[in-house]
Amino acid sequence: MLITKIRSRECRELLARLGFGRLACVSNNRPYIVPIYFSYDAECLYCFSTLGRKIEWMRENPLVCVEVDEISAHDDWLSVIALGHYLEFSNSPNDAKGQEYARSLIEKRALWWQSGYTAVQVRRNRKPAVPVFYCIQIEKMTGLRASPNTRENARTPRDALIRN
Amino acid sequence: MLITKIRSRECRELLARLGFGRLACVSNNRPYIVPIYFSYDAECLYCFSTLGRKIEWMRENPLVCVEVDEISAHDDWLSVIALGHYLEFSNSPNDAKGQEYARSLIEKRALWWQSGYTAVQVRRNRKPAVPVFYCIQIEKMTGLRASPNTRENARTPRDALIRN
Numbered sequence: 517m518l519i520t521k522i523r524s525r526e527c528r529e530l531l532a533r534l535g536f537g538r539l540a541c542v543s544n545n546r547p548y549i550v551p552i553y554f555s556y557d558a559e560c561l562y563c564f565s566t567l568g569r570k571i572e573w574m575r576e577n578p579l580v581c582v583e584v585d586e587i588s589a590h591d592d593w594l595s596v597i598a599l600g601h602y603l604e605f606s607n608s609p610n611d612a613k614g615q616e617y618a619r620s621l622i623e624k625r626a627l628w629w630q631s632g633y634t635a636v637q638v639r640r641n642r643k644p645a646v647p648v649f650y651c652i653q654i655e656k657m658t659g660l661r662a663s664p665n666t667r668e669n670a671r672t673p674r675d676a677l678i679r680n
Numbered sequence: 681m682l683i684t685k686i687r688s689r690e691c692r693e694l695l696a697r698l699g700f701g702r703l704a705c706v707s708n709n710r711p712y713i714v715p716i717y718f719s720y721d722a723e724c725l726y727c728f729s730t731l732g733r734k735i736e737w738m739r740e741n742p743l744v745c746v747e748v749d750e751i752s753a754h755d756d757w758l759s760v761i762a763l764g765h766y767l768e769f770s771n772s773p774n775d776a777k778g779q780e781y782a783r784s785l786i787e788k789r790a791l792w793w794q795s796g797y798t799a800v801q802v803r804r805n806r807k808p809a810v811p812v813f814y815c816i817q818i819e820k821m822t823g824l825r826a827s828p829n830t831r832e833n834a835r836t837p838r839d840a841l842i843r844n
Binding site: 538540541542545546547548549550551577579580581582583585595597599 | 702704706709710711712714743744745746749761
């Protein structure tokens with residue numbers, strides 16, 4: 517297996533094509549990961565959710581990380597890691613345009629609303645679901661590609677330990 | 681789509697069956713996510729890596745989160761989130777048994793050594809790769825299952841917004 521870095525353009529293409537990944541946020545030095553859907557546009561990942569733990573954590577600490585990957589086989593995959601920060605589009609008049617833009621992008625994805633709303637079903641409390649539109653503004657992004665390599669694959673674990 | 685909680689037994693079965701997920705660690709309130717392979721045994725995820733950013737971060741702050749999912753369709757998936765802490769098996773005599781046990785579990789997975797060692801290829805420096813065996817001790821685990829639900833799927837996004 518050969519692992520190589522991919523260019524920024526390829527990272528962006530993967531984000532735009534997949535629209536699905538894992539988001540990590542932090543509270544009191546404790547990370548939390550959730551799967552998310554998003555729409556990528558101009559260095560931002562636009563998302564929809566209902567109010568819950570991840571939104572509360574990101575309001576407190578906007579530093580987040582998103583990982584996106586496409587795995588064809590153990591030695592044939594693409595992975596992008598994006599560091600960024602959380603920006604919420606509130607219901608205030610100042611955020612109206614941002615919220616409308618986020619909504620217009622997200623609505624292009626079929627069934628975009630399902631995960632957010634149905635997640636509420638599993639909670640015990642009966643509070644009404646509060647919709648939240650937000651984006652992750654990407655500050656730094658890196659990507660890797662793994663490709664099969666016959667010579668490398670032929671080595672045994674013991675060989676690998678010896679050569680290191 | 682209907683989302684329901686799954687039992688601890690089902691969470692454990694998913695971890696044992698997949699052996700692959702995403703790990704989040706934290707430094708200075710900034711999260712970082714990486715895909716990981718692991719072997720699950722008795723509330724622990726046993727892993728192998730070479731020394732790099734995630735190991736350095738977990739040595740500083742052992743609080744981590746692992747997310748594992750199996751996605752058949754947008755409305756048919758299983759997801760488990762495990763909160764835990766990092767425990768490294770050093771090369772000291774005290775850790776010899778732990779390291780050997782970790783190694784014996786991890787070696788059962790074919791090509792387990794590839795990701796760790798080949799990741800070193802993309803780094804610029806030529807320092808020798810330092811193997812690290814560690815486990816994530818799970819403290820809390822929750823799991824969700826999404827199942828298709830015809831009546832729910834028939835609703836439109838606008839209906840969804842109105843009913844909430």
